[in-house]
Amino acid sequence: MSEALFFQEMTEEQKYGQFMKRINAGEKIEADDWMPEDYRMTLIKLISMHGISEIMGALPEKEWVPKAPSLKRKLGIMAKVQDEMGHGQLLLRVAEDLMKPLGKSREDIMQDLFSGRLKFHNVFHMEAPTWGDAGLIGWLVDGAAIITQTNMLNASYGPYARALKRICAEEVFHAQHGEAIIMALAEGTDEQRAMVQDAVNRWWEALLMFFGPGDASTTGTSKQDTTIKYRIRTKTNEDLRQDFFTKYIPRVLSLGLTLPDESMHFDQERELWVYKQPDWNRFKDIIKNNGPKSQERLGLRRTAYDTNKWVREALNTAN
Amino acid sequence: MKRRFFHGEGWRKVTEPAGNMPIEAKIKPALTSLLYQLADDDFILAYRGAEWLGLAPHIEEDVAFSSISQDTMGHAAMFYQLLADLGEGNVDSLAHARKTSERRNAVLLELVNGPGHYLSSAQYDWAFAVVRNYFYTQAKKIRLDSLKNSSYRPLAEVALKVNMELYYHLLHWKTWFIQLMQAGGEARTRMEAAIGKVLADFEGVLILGPLAKEMAEYGLIEKEEVSKQRWLHTMKPVFESVNLAVSEANLAMKTGNGRIGEHTVDLDDALSTLSEVYNINPAASW
Numbered sequence: 001m002s003e004a005l006f007f008q009e010m011t012e013e014q015k016y017g018q019f020m021k022r023i024n025a026g027e028k029i030e031a032d033d034w035m036p037e038d039y040r041m042t043l044i045k046l047i048s049m050h051g052i053s054e055i056m057g058a059l060p061e062k063e064w065v066p067k068a069p070s071l072k073r074k075l076g077i078m079a080k081v082q083d084e085m086g087h088g089q090l091l092l093r094v095a096e097d098l099m100k101p102l103g104k105s106r107e108d109i110m111q112d113l114f115s116g117r118l119k120f121h122n123v124f125h126m127e128a129p130t131w132g133d134a135g136l137i138g139w140l141v142d143g144a145a146i147i148t149q150t151n152m153l154n155a156s157y158g159p160y161a162r163a164l165k166r167i168c169a170e171e172v173f174h175a176q177h178g179e180a181i182i183m184a185l186a187e188g189t190d191e192q193r194a195m196v197q198d199a200v201n202r203w204w205e206a207l208l209m210f211f212g213p214g215d216a217s218t219t220g221t222s223k224q225d226t227t228i229k230y231r232i233r234t235k236t237n238e239d240l241r242q243d244f245f246t247k248y249i250p251r252v253l254s255l256g257l258t259l260p261d262e263s264m265h266f267d268q269e270r271e272l273w274v275y276k277q278p279d280w281n282r283f284k285d286i287i288k289n290n291g292p293k294s295q296e297r298l299g300l301r302r303t304a305y306d307t308n309k310w311v312r313e314a315l316n317t318a319n
Numbered sequence: 320m321k322r323r324f325f326h327g328e329g330w331r332k333v334t335e336p337a338g339n340m341p342i343e344a345k346i347k348p349a350l351t352s353l354l355y356q357l358a359d360d361d362f363i364l365a366y367r368g369a370e371w372l373g374l375a376p377h378i379e380e381d382v383a384f385s386s387i388s389q390d391t392m393g394h395a396a397m398f399y400q401l402l403a404d405l406g407e408g409n410v411d412s413l414a415h416a417r418k419t420s421e422r423r424n425a426v427l428l429e430l431v432n433g434p435g436h437y438l439s440s441a442q443y444d445w446a447f448a449v450v451r452n453y454f455y456t457q458a459k460k461i462r463l464d465s466l467k468n469s470s471y472r473p474l475a476e477v478a479l480k481v482n483m484e485l486y487y488h489l490l491h492w493k494t495w496f497i498q499l500m501q502a503g504g505e506a507r508t509r510m511e512a513a514i515g516k517v518l519a520d521f522e523g524v525l526i527l528g529p530l531a532k533e534m535a536e537y538g539l540i541e542k543e544e545v546s547k548q549r550w551l552h553t554m555k556p557v558f559e560s561v562n563l564a565v566s567e568a569n570l571a572m573k574t575g576n577g578r579i580g581e582h583t584v585d586l587d588d589a590l591s592t593l594s595e596v597y598n599i600n601p602a603a604s605w
Contacts, residue, residue, distance in 0.1 A: 055373070055378060058372060058373045058381075059373055062372050062373050062437070062438065063437075063438055064596075065369045065372055066366055066369045066370060066437070066589075066592055066593050067592060067593060067595050067596050068596065069411075069415075069596035069597040069599075069605035070411045070415075070597065070605050071392070071395075071396045071399065071410055071411055071414050072396075073605060074369075074392055075389060075392055075393060075396065078369060078385060078388060078389040078392060079389055081372060081385065082382060082385035082386055082389060085372075085373070085378060085381045085382045085385060086382045088378055089378045089379055089382055092378065131596045131605075181605075184604055184605055185605075187604075188603055188604060188605075189600060189603050191599065191600065192600075192603060192605075296438075296439055299439070299440075300373070300374070300438065300439060300440075300441065301373070303435075303440060303441065303442060304373070304374035304375075304441065304443070307433075307441075307442045307443065307445075308374075308375070308376040308377075308445055310445075310505045310506060310509065311376035311445050311499070311506070312376060312377065313504075313505070313506075314498070314499055314502035314504070314505070314506035315376075315498065315502075317502045317503065317504070317506075
């Protein structure tokens with residue numbers, strides 16, 4: 001009690017000092033704790049983007065849920081995409097708690113998505129024209145997600161760290177589901193093998209972009225310094241991209257697949273993968289909802305949202 | 320040879336053989352006919368559910384509905400497996416390769432979710448989803464309660480497993496049904512329209528096709544008339560609680576009898592979508 005009173009008498013600066021001390025000591029910040037405004041805003045941006053990406057991420061795979069080529073695959077992909085929606089729900093709940101003091105709600109998140117203020121992940125703006133893409137999304141996109149999310153498992157914000165713990169456990173299953181699809185295709189007919197190679201070629205640049213630009217000089221802004229300062233994450237975008245290469249390049253090659261980047265190699269001296277940079281201007285354009293499927297997928301979401309307006313209204317009446 | 324299909328030990332109650340005909344051969348047409356209906360009903364409704372993915376009224380519902388569709392697809396897979404065990408072919412060809420005219424699902428379950436395509440411009444009708452799923456799930460529950468005592472033991476065992484999940488499905492759809500019916504206004508109007516549409520083809524869900532009599536006679540499942548009365552009896556208090564008058568006279572089969580292979584273009588379209596990848600190479604391993 002006396003501690004609480006003492007805290008109320010502190011200046012903003014003292015509160016900030018104590019906050020930094022707490023997170024540097026590895027303590028978790030909870031939803032009702034005092035937090036600096038830019039910490040709150042950074043988390044809202046990060047977590048609502050993560051949450052809405054999980055939800056928009058259901059759409060590229062959505063095509064392949066009814067089309068999956070066997071009962072086993074149908075069941076597998078149904079379970080997988082359902083998990084993604086569940087992650088979205090979990091994360092939006094975390095974001096909603098952070099937004100509450102600002103008087104904002106789920107409705108604002110949806111409206112921000114539709115207006116383009118809230119961005120979703122670059123990979124979910126891309127096309128997924130074959131069953132090979134469905135496998136590749138599970139294998140490499142979810143594989144990349146595991147790498148970025150594992151980097152935040154010890155995030156200073158407790159509710160996010162706990163949500164990520166559960167999400168990462170499920171993502172491991174998704175990556176296995178994707179890998180199983182890819183393995184079956186890679187060991188299959190010529191046509192099936194071509195399907196996988198085609199998907200790798202198509203997704204390669206998007207996968208490089210997945211981790212974000214190396215630093216602010218590439219795209220003008222980068223939140224990574226803030227998130228590192230506040231102990232939300234530990235590694236930089238480039239560290240994560242390198243981790244991804246180390247984990248997946250040998251696997252891609254072992255399936256007899258090639259990478260659409262001839263310059264790609266491991267520099268033994270610098271202990272770094274050397275690769276061709278993706279087109280970061282294109283990246284900026286994609287996340288501004290100008291990717292190949294951005295408008296179609298937003299349109300689908302928006303139409304569903306409008307079509308179901310009567311249901312939400314009815315639920316409000318009932319409550 | 321026939322015993323290979325039926326595994327004598329699978330039979331709990333065996334009615335006396337008629338004349339010289341081995342009992343398995345006599346029963347097989349009724350048994351497979353029943354299994355095709357059970358499998359195809361769940362398969363096509365799970366497909367329609369999968370089309371809803373990402374489009375439900377809110378995210379929580381998306382999670383719940385996709386879980387239900389996944390369970391339902393799992394049930395279809397179990398029923399197809401029973402058919403495969405009876406020598407009807409492998410489960411994937413049963414699910415993906417049979418033509419429209421060979422399908423035995425009720426027509427109601429194949430109808431599109433609403434205007435538009437599942438990947439673009441989908442303007443799906445949530446009222447129709449709620450009513451179709453609720454009414455069907457209740458009918459399925461009654462059917463499974465009877466199948467738990469089926470004379471064909473493998474089917475009775477599957478029924479027991481399916482039944483456990485069904486409790487939650489039923490609770491889910493019933494909650495939606497009552498809530499939207501009691502909301503009044505536009506919701507009520509939309510729900511009543513959906514109820515009209517569903518009842519107009521609900522007879523097609525409740526019937527068991529040309530071999531219904533044999534199915535009951537061999538103890539595979541209870542008489543279709545008994546199940547139908549159970550459905551009406553179970554639904555009555557729910558209808559009354561939301562001030563809705565529904566009687567047996569409202570049940571019809573307007574669009575066609577799926578149990579004899581009558582179907583709509585909606586099923587043609589669904590089959591070509593769901594078998595698109597399978598058809599690239601049905602012999603390949605996917």
